[in-house]
Amino acid sequence: MSGTIAVNKLKEHPKNKHYFTDITGEKRNEVKNSIEVNGMRDPIKCTTAYTVVSGHQRLSIAKELGLTEVPVEIIDVDEWKAEYLLIAENVERRGQAESDPIKKGRIANFLKEYWGVKNGGDSSSRHNDENKTARDIAEVVGVQASNLGRTLKLNDLIPELQTLVSAKELGATAAGQLAYLTEAEQRAIYDTTAKKAEPITLTDAKDYRAEAKRAQEEKQSLADRLRKSEEEARKRQAEKEAEVRRLETDLEMEKGKQKEVVEKEVIKEVIKEVVPQETARKLKEIEKSRRKLEETLIETRERNRHLEKVDRSVKSDLANPLYDMYRSVSGTNGYLKVFREGNSFSREVIAGSDEKIRDKVLSELALAKNHIQDVERMFEGERTEIIDQK
Numbered sequence: 001m002s003g004t005i006a007v008n009k010l011k012e013h014p015k016n017k018h019y020f021t022d023i024t025g026e027k028r029n030e031v032k033n034s035i036e037v038n039g040m041r042d043p044i045k046c047t048t049a050y051t052v053v054s055g056h057q058r059l060s061i062a063k064e065l066g067l068t069e070v071p072v073e074i075i076d077v078d079e080w081k082a083e084y085l086l087i088a089e090n091v092e093r094r095g096q097a098e099s100d101p102i103k104k105g106r107i108a109n110f111l112k113e114y115w116g117v118k119n120g121g122d123s124s125s126r127h128n129d130e131n132k133t134a135r136d137i138a139e140v141v142g143v144q145a146s147n148l149g150r151t152l153k154l155n156d157l158i159p160e161l162q163t164l165v166s167a168k169e170l171g172a173t174a175a176g177q178l179a180y181l182t183e184a185e186q187r188a189i190y191d192t193t194a195k196k197a198e199p200i201t202l203t204d205a206k207d208y209r210a211e212a213k214r215a216q217e218e219k220q221s222l223a224d225r226l227r228k229s230e231e232e233a234r235k236r237q238a239e240k241e242a243e244v245r246r247l248e249t250d251l252e253m254e255k256g257k258q259k260e261v262v263e264k265e266v267i268k269e270v271i272k273e274v275v276p277q278e279t280a281r282k283l284k285e286i287e288k289s290r291r292k293l294e295e296t297l298i299e300t301r302e303r304n305r306h307l308e309k310v311d312r313s314v315k316s317d318l319a320n321p322l323y324d325m326y327r328s329v330s331g332t333n334g335y336l337k338v339f340r341e342g343n344s345f346s347r348e349v350i351a352g353s354d355e356k357i358r359d360k361v362l363s364e365l366a367l368a369k370n371h372i373q374d375v376e377r378m379f380e381g382e383r384t385e386i387i388d389q390k
Contacts, residue, residue, distance in 0.1 A: 043071035054089035105154035177205035
């Protein structure tokens with residue numbers, strides 16, 4: 001349905017600025033001059049709820065020129081289809097999806113979901129009548145098909161880092177490296193660099209990713225060791241329980257034998273077939289054997305309880321966050337010790353380094369020193385509190 005509509009009835013699509021940057025400069029002036037001289041020849045496309053799908057820049061210019069009505073083409077579509085048309089119409093008019101890498105990534109991600117494009121180019125969506133593939137997505141956003149994965153990966157960046165990329169304060173390649181880190185790791189990097197007011201280079205990003213990978217591998221190794229320790233503890237527990245059951249069975253069997261012997265001896269005593277002294281001797285031997293079995297059973301149970309206590313202590317130490325701090329500080333101390341003891345070599349290294357890296361090292365040492373002092377005070381404060389409580 002076509003016609004004209006009051007400018008103030010039209011609403012901007014909520015995702016317009018999410019996907020596209022407003023045109024500026026000479027290109028905007030060309031559109032403005034054309035509308036001012038010739039009027040708006042192409043109607044603005046909007047939904048039945050008057051949400052603009054195509055024509056945000058023309059609508060903005062119409063308001064700037066003081067126009068009260070504009071031509072429109074009203075289309076009856078659902079929200080998802082309207083969002084797709086917002087992208088398709090803008091890309092067709094502009095000739096490219098976007099120059100902002102972050103917005104390219106958002107457009108690529110929407111098209112991937114809308115067309116149902118899976119890894120390998122397969123598709124499964126009622127919106128993919130033309131059997132679109134990953135190559136089609138790459139063509140729309142203006143990247144090589146081999147680089148589409150990197151563009152999509154930018155969607156995994158935290159909003160703060162996405163803002164830096166859009167502002168060209170962080171390169172897309174470096175950002176792609178940071179996108180592989182967890183949200184917490186990305187936020188820590190952002191907070192650190194924001195305080196230092198230093199840009200994140202590609203080398204920095206690769207170092208951050210490599211360090212995160214090492215930390216993850218070390219964490220996984222620790223988890224594997226803990227799991228192995230738990231498995232060994234469970235195995236020892238099972239073995240001890242089996243030993244206890246065996247001893248209990250032996251004890252019950254021995255008691256049964258004792259009862260049988262006693263019954264036989266009583267019968268013999270009754271019929272006067274056994275000398276009383278011989279019966280007493282046998283009963284004494286049987287009682288001695290029973291006591292020995294009971295002592296062995298008690299010792300086994302005590303060893304089992306001790307092993308359980310040791311296993312719980314090991315598991316508690318490994319799960320304590322202070323254990324990670326201990327390993328990190330211990331590793332750092334080891335490195336600093338080696339560097340300090342190699343006095344002559346270390347001085348040559350310092351003298352042969354440029355001022356920038358020396359300043360960075362001194363800055364990090366000073367920061368580490370402050371952190372160490374703060375943590376020491378926390379430990380001392382906790383120790384004082386414990387003593388006062390006593």
